[in-house]
Amino acid sequence: MRDSTQRFFDATPESVALARDFTTNALAAWGLTRAADDVRLCVSELASNALVHGTVPGYGFLVRLVVDDDFVRLEVHDSRDHRPQLRHPADTDTCGRGLMIVEELSDGWGVEGREPSGKVVWSRFKAASADRGASC
Template sequence: MPDPTRQFFTATPESVGQARDFALTTLSSWGLSARAEDIRLCVSELASNALAHGTAPGHGFLVKIEADDDFVRLEVHDSRGRRPAVRHPTDTDTSGRGLLIVEALSDGWGVEDRRPFGKIVWSRFKAGGDTMLTRSAAPAFTTSGPGPGLLVSLGAWTWPGTDPVGAGIAHILLAHPPGRTSHDTAEAIEARMRHTAESLGGLAGARESIPDLYGRLRVIGDRVLLRFHSTRYGLWLPAHPTWTELVTGRGKAVLLIGLDPLPQSADAARVDAFLDAALAADRLLFGLARIT
């Protein structure tokens, strides 16, 4: 079994990204990939909580990762004893989902006292198909947006539509495929898609004002790339002439993110039914993605 590893981070905004990178570098060196995306998101949420609520003046936080044949255990240590509680924000709230994401993506989490003071917020993750004793020299991903594993799995659909005044405008839908493992619960899928929305600049519900997402689209020849904040990875979108002409002509497209799963193989009729059901249940997020 690999030796536990830990790193201390100062209380600066950059430390959350540094903690993510530390976790991914550790998992890569141990040859663990099956839960890397879920662990990366949980590191981000727990480190953000420690930075915002857990660090006393002059103190930082510590991240510890250990693994055995069954689980990867993630710990975030901070200097305040106040214990966090799961909140249940509404769809219009812009914060408060951190522990809900951890609860959805991990296989257990909790809080322990830390000696001589402070607390430890931990979460653990079943190993999946990885072998804990395998080591790999593969380079780690260093990204704070969606990881490549999630991007590859997403379904993307594009079509020409109209805006509220009847003018033509391109549309894009992103959705997560149905769960393939026991880790892909409905809650985990929703958490991943909400994180994807945040990585695009923050999308809104159907009854809210649709936000502008500047610089999210880049047209390269006859192809269109969807870009995410603070990541070197992007998603090539399905393109066809009429749709691409609308993107380039208007410089924007309506972007929809589904919070429920949809198979990548879904045809137009199934996508239409998915959109109708998701809109009725308020399970779609909207944004106006603009060209760089």
């Protein structure tokens, strides 16, 4: 089985919460409640990064979710080519931990180019088969 859904969000701070809600609702509709907390936190981080670093003025970002029998793939598409880098901030730094969170919670992440411009930052999560109809 393979399902997908996507939604475009304006480049406003409120869109991060809307992206979390969109993700939570999609995962619930697919019966993937066990994966929801990690995916929800990662969409929050990636949407925040897109909002702050990835959107050209006047453009928003797209969140796409794809689920198959093994994985949920979260994608955040934005309009800038700048590729995010995993940072290792000092304990006293007040920012720079978003991709560390994504790396820790996901089963892989990366960045791909997007045509005609921009990028896709993705992460993937093992789909808990027990969520999808198992009896125990």
